[in-house]
Amino acid sequence: MADLSKPTEEMQFIIATDVGSTTTKARFFHKKDGEWRFLVAGEAPTTVEAPYEDVTLGVQNAVREVEELTGHKLLAPEGGMIIPYDGEKGVDLYCTTSSAGGGLQMMVAGLIKSMTAESANRAALGAGAIVMDVIARDDGRQTYQKIQRIRSLRPDMILMAGGTDGGASQHVMEIAELIKAAEPKPRLGAAYELPIVYAGNKTLRPQIEELMNTGFALEMVDNIRPTLEQENTEPARRAVHELFMEHVMSHAPGYTKLMKWTDIDIMPTPAGEGMAIQLIANTFNQNVLGVGLGGATTNVYSIVEGRFVRSVSANLGMSYSVTNVMKEAGIDNIMRWIPFNLDKEEIASRLMNKMIRPTTIPQTLEDLIVEHSVAREALRLGLQHHRTIATRLKGVQVERTISDMFDQAVEDSYVKMMNIDICAGTGGLLSHAPRRIQSMLILTDAWLTEGITRMMQDSVFMMPHLGVLSTVYRDAAWNIFDKDCLVRLGTSIAASGQEKFGEKVMDLKIEMPDGKVLEESMKLGDLKLIPLGPEEEAKVFVEPAAHYDIGAGPGKELEATVQGGVAGLLLDARGRPLYFPEDDQKRKELLIKWFKATNLYDEKELEALI
Amino acid sequence: MVDQETEKKTNGEETEEAHAYTPGLKVKKATMVEKMRRLPLLGEVFVKEGDTIEHTDIVARTEISGDPEIVKISMILGMEPEDTPRYMTVEVGDMVEKGQQLAFYKALFGLIKKEVKSPVTGTLESFSEVTGQAIVRGAPIPVEVDAYIPGKVIEVMPKEGAIIETNAAFIQGIFGIGGEVHGEIHVVTPQNDQVLEADMIKPEHKDKILVGGCLVTLDAMKKAVEIGVSAIVSGGIRHDDLTTFTGEEIGVAITGQEEVGITVIITEGFGTMNMSQRTFDLLKEFEGYSASVNGTTQIRAGVLRPEIIIPHNLVEEDEGEALSQGMVPGTPIRIIRQPYFGAIGKVHSLPVELQQLESESMVRVVNIELDEGNVVTVPRANVEIIEE
Numbered sequence: 001m002a003d004l005s006k007p008t009e010e011m012q013f014i015i016a017t018d019v020g021s022t023t024t025k026a027r028f029f030h031k032k033d034g035e036w037r038f039l040v041a042g043e044a045p046t047t048v049e050a051p052y053e054d055v056t057l058g059v060q061n062a063v064r065e066v067e068e069l070t071g072h073k074l075l076a077p078e079g080g081m082i083i084p085y086d087g088e089k090g091v092d093l094y095c096t097t098s099s100a101g102g103g104l105q106m107m108v109a110g111l112i113k114s115m116t117a118e119s120a121n122r123a124a125l126g127a128g129a130i131v132m133d134v135i136a137r138d139d140g141r142q143t144y145q146k147i148q149r150i151r152s153l154r155p156d157m158i159l160m161a162g163g164t165d166g167g168a169s170q171h172v173m174e175i176a177e178l179i180k181a182a183e184p185k186p187r188l189g190a191a192y193e194l195p196i197v198y199a200g201n202k203t204l205r206p207q208i209e210e211l212m213n214t215g216f217a218l219e220m221v222d223n224i225r226p227t228l229e230q231e232n233t234e235p236a237r238r239a240v241h242e243l244f245m246e247h248v249m250s251h252a253p254g255y256t257k258l259m260k261w262t263d264i265d266i267m268p269t270p271a272g273e274g275m276a277i278q279l280i281a282n283t284f285n286q287n288v289l290g291v292g293l294g295g296a297t298t299n300v301y302s303i304v305e306g307r308f309v310r311s312v313s314a315n316l317g318m319s320y321s322v323t324n325v326m327k328e329a330g331i332d333n334i335m336r337w338i339p340f341n342l343d344k345e346e347i348a349s350r351l352m353n354k355m356i357r358p359t360t361i362p363q364t365l366e367d368l369i370v371e372h373s374v375a376r377e378a379l380r381l382g383l384q385h386h387r388t389i390a391t392r393l394k395g396v397q398v399e400r401t402i403s404d405m406f407d408q409a410v411e412d413s414y415v416k417m418m419n420i421d422i423c424a425g426t427g428g429l430l431s432h433a434p435r436r437i438q439s440m441l442i443l444t445d446a447w448l449t450e451g452i453t454r455m456m457q458d459s460v461f462m463m464p465h466l467g468v469l470s471t472v473y474r475d476a477a478w479n480i481f482d483k484d485c486l487v488r489l490g491t492s493i494a495a496s497g498q499e500k501f502g503e504k505v506m507d508l509k510i511e512m513p514d515g516k517v518l519e520e521s522m523k524l525g526d527l528k529l530i531p532l533g534p535e536e537e538a539k540v541f542v543e544p545a546a547h548y549d550i551g552a553g554p555g556k557e558l559e560a561t562v563q564g565g566v567a568g569l570l571l572d573a574r575g576r577p578l579y580f581p582e583d584d585q586k587r588k589e590l591l592i593k594w595f596k597a598t599n600l601y602d603e604k605e606l607e608a609l610i
Numbered sequence: 611m612v613d614q615e616t617e618k619k620t621n622g623e624e625t626e627e628a629h630a631y632t633p634g635l636k637v638k639k640a641t642m643v644e645k646m647r648r649l650p651l652l653g654e655v656f657v658k659e660g661d662t663i664e665h666t667d668i669v670a671r672t673e674i675s676g677d678p679e680i681v682k683i684s685m686i687l688g689m690e691p692e693d694t695p696r697y698m699t700v701e702v703g704d705m706v707e708k709g710q711q712l713a714f715y716k717a718l719f720g721l722i723k724k725e726v727k728s729p730v731t732g733t734l735e736s737f738s739e740v741t742g743q744a745i746v747r748g749a750p751i752p753v754e755v756d757a758y759i760p761g762k763v764i765e766v767m768p769k770e771g772a773i774i775e776t777n778a779a780f781i782q783g784i785f786g787i788g789g790e791v792h793g794e795i796h797v798v799t800p801q802n803d804q805v806l807e808a809d810m811i812k813p814e815h816k817d818k819i820l821v822g823g824c825l826v827t828l829d830a831m832k833k834a835v836e837i838g839v840s841a842i843v844s845g846g847i848r849h850d851d852l853t854t855f856t857g858e859e860i861g862v863a864i865t866g867q868e869e870v871g872i873t874v875i876i877t878e879g880f881g882t883m884n885m886s887q888r889t890f891d892l893l894k895e896f897e898g899y900s901a902s903v904n905g906t907t908q909i910r911a912g913v914l915r916p917e918i919i920i921p922h923n924l925v926e927e928d929e930g931e932a933l934s935q936g937m938v939p940g941t942p943i944r945i946i947r948q949p950y951f952g953a954i955g956k957v958h959s960l961p962v963e964l965q966q967l968e969s970e971s972m973v974r975v976v977n978i979e980l981d982e983g984n985v986v987t988v989p990r991a992n993v994e995i996i997e998e
Contacts, residue, residue, distance in 0.1 A: 320910060
């Protein structure tokens, strides 16, 4: 149980931070007239880089911004916060989440390169990691070369496989000894124990445990190759994924110092975000798909029929991982969202520059549109990855190629957009999008919502903060969440299917709150935004064309009550999959039509770019 | 329409100090540089504390056993394995030269002669009377760690290596590829805003560290490899050129292991980017000096940036600025993002209230007086302090 400065009901001021890989966000909360509300935000670049190499400096700077904006003194001269609030200065509670450690770069090791090591490689890739190297007995390198490699790469985690159950033992132990001898020095400071996942010959577990019991955080899972013919990557993949979230991503230089400042344990950002997304599902009692789009990672959460699944794509993000999004998605997929002429090389250079200077933000509209394009691809890939995890449980798998595995998993996933009732987004880019419709359309484009989907987002990025706060003070967290955090964007009505461009997709009758009835006939390629306020509802009657589905089946009509929001009602007849003309000029024209139809960006500035 | 809530209290005043925490890349004329040099396996350390050593000196060394060669002695001699030992001419444990006789057999008064020679130089490790095979282990392979930088040994790690310290100019790049190399600094472009082209690279640049201005071309990198240049230091590089040159697209920035025949360090970023005048001038000042260069880059928490170390005997600068220093009016800074990428100026003012950018984002900004005299507004996140 947390050691709090005073009972929660007596608290008046709370400060919470999230130490992101790129930005540290401080959020200041205050209880006024018996009600907890969000007061002010302060942000500063996260200080993981030399010469600072101490995340607490970024925390101080973010909190100092809160001090400057409110005049309320918070920082103690000796470091940390002034606790408790004494009627003039200080706060009653300080809590934080962290994802400062960034992405997951790991090494895998196995006996035979084409067998166990390959299976381990697949498991690591499936967990969203970048595999820095694959070590095997037969990889053609001398032992000392492998040790040098482990040392110079400073992996975040090692997945070790080798031997079938009851099979090879001596050689497996040799690999384990090699890893031990390398004394890998983690990049995240002395307090960090390097996680090792052992997924090899299960009869060797006692010896492995004895060898690795100091200096490593050892996790043992089912053998990745129980027999020569069988491959079972799932337990290793899940272990890598969980260990990453629990051990790697929250750690960073200065973590130990930060721990001393907080009243309750530091929580990994995705754990905090996940709690907030679950809160949405519980409140509305609906299927929810949520995302935290960060600088190094993209965290996707689904709650479908009560089942909660979280995936952390360790190398999809908007700053440190931005060029990895470009690599994984392909630059052409990023460029398809850009409606003006911009040279491929120019875009690639800008993204590389963002990656090497991750804390910068777009100043021009052109730069903002480029980042929004990357965000769509990061979210799309993040959902693809999520679907490989949100699958019905599988038994032991026979070896398949990566693409087989991927296709199969997507097919097996129960996360289908037609069944999702609410989409919610958080993270710097989505929360700080200058216009709310931007995050609504980014989410819609990336995930291709189908049927009727309510869209929500985090107002100024405080879902992780409220997630961690809710562990000790649920009422305050919920109050702020409902009143100041959860922004109702509106509802998207999208027909699934794709026939010919310009032909009818759906007819709609919309009974507005004032009793007026709007009639819309949407053709393939059309997109329309109807204003409908946050507290408003409308009745819609949708009649899809023969090959289009709005949720009741192909060609079947549907009647529903839909909620408005700060953006409104988005009528989407762009097809599923999304229709893009092959001709580049026509593609740009269509994009501009969508942008203008939704008032996505300042029209004058946009015209200047075209 | 700007519909994002900005429920922030502002008092309209300007702060006295603000912080810019973009990469604190070091560009120092004189500083103490320490390097740990460590063997991958235990071995012998050849230096002792207080020694003055050169960058090529071997700090520590170990040996790993050579490759085994299997010699089918009985089969070659045409006899049973158990009969073979008496025809062996060397004993297990003996050193042998390549071509040296291992076994000899003579019959019929010398009319039939058969012999077996060693395929490699090494040691006769074993002979099996079951298989009739001998194993000749090749000579041990030495694994050495050199000093990388010349200087003084300040600490010895028994059986592992040592820490070396030197007084040097120290320049960190923003991104690099390739590992540790050495060479003499040679500035190729007359100015920091010129492109390093292939035709500027001459045979006499072999083993040198070439410094260019705003861009190094793909052809220049290829020519440099052809000639045997050790490293290239440039302001910028094209993304496409880097991908073609290394043969793979960079996903996350974890480099240093590329085997491309050269080390490349970028000091500013991707695209055409003038090398910062300070960096360029410093490299020019040390033209002709020998330098140690490493392109290894890891951009993630616990970041590693590429480095250029130029040892010299000039007096050490006073250190310890940077950490506590923030931006105040007058602080020299550089803009690191469009639309003023690369522009240099001084902090004019630091408004505390949020301001709207062209992108419509509401952020804290800094007003900068550029060297040309005009004042521009940029997000505080988009500048870096120039250390003086």
